[in-house]
Amino acid sequence: MGDPNRPVTGYPAAAAAPPNPNGYSTAQPPPPATAYPYAAPPYYNNNYPYQDPYTAQRNTFLRRVIAILVASTIITGTILFVIWLIILPRVPEFQIDSLNISNLTLSNSLITANWDLHFTAKNPNKKITLYFDEIAAAIFYESLSIADTTVPPFFMDKGNVTAQKVSFVASGAYVEKWAFDGMNKERAERGGVGFNVRMVARVSYKAGAWRARRRYLRVYCGDLFVGVALNKSSGNLLGGPRKGRVGL
Template sequence: MPPYRLPTYHRQGPAVRCINFLCAVLLGLVLIAGIIFFVLWLSLRPHRPKFYLADFSIPNANQQSGLANLPVRFTVAEHNPNQKIGIYYEEIDASVYYGDELVAKGPIAQPFYQGPNSDIALQGQLTATGPTTSDPAWGRFSAELGAGSVGMRLVLTSTVQFQVKMWDTKHHHMKAECDFTINGDGTLKQQDKNSQCALYF
């Protein structure tokens, strides 16, 4: 039976130890840099704004001569949730629909900048172009108005750009859609006040 021998221990040379140390330091630096970049990305990643329909009305909508030339008034509250990022808005256009029927359309805000973590009230006043009494949609609209409940839609469109520190992001085309219902007198139903609008980028 051959004699039992202890395993031979080979000491690593200085060059090997130096290489192992450098690899460990490099991996540590890569890990730290990755954590720093991840934290920076979380803090600088833009969050999209939020829109809420605060009010809407079409005065005298219950008259029997159609909506043409009636004022369409609304207020949309916009919130920038970013703590350190501002938002540039180009001109904001608004469109009001009854089903697929365009009721009113036009610009409601000139280009502006909104600071971080702030709120802006967008005041819109348009002039209705329809439906008129000769439009097929008027019969349905008038009947629903008489019943005290008309579903409508407000669409806001613009181009936005986020300002992150000292540089700006690319331009984004934005569309906010607010679905709501008005009463028989043309005012916004209470349950739809301050309802959040869907946002598309």
């Protein structure tokens, strides 16, 4: 057994660093990731943009203005829609009552003729009056316009029916060969010629203080067969009155 009074030996003690001749300690700094006994100083970020109070007020004001405009538009549209549902506006009705042709001459791809058109317009609305102006009318053979004219403006009260007369004149008007040959062929085979009538008018709807914006009304009535054989220069509409197609 060892001597219990023998001193315990272990690792040799680290040699003390030699003193610095300048009087400073030559102890090494602590290794990285060594915790300090005091808390780290707080971090301040000075890169936030400066918020101008006037800019914030202006943006708030613009947002409110936009919100008011949107709300006003929605409210106005809703009111107009409700009024529209209450009034229930309908397009007028047109009927061609008669179409007469006179002084018809077809020669060398030229046509000379007079047309007298009578039509009836009906206002089916019980709460709305109608104003027609800038009315243009034309006579067609198939897709070819032969003669056109204007119709005087007229007014239609609620549920009113009005009759109008329109006159067309063609004096030596040139027609394309296919149309010239087609009219002569119809006269020879069927004893007449089929014409089309088109009208475009600007119409206004008014009910009391309410008035809708003006719209363009289009009326078309096709295959108006006028009996005028090769040996005749005048004729009348065959088959009775015809309803016209009306659209806005």
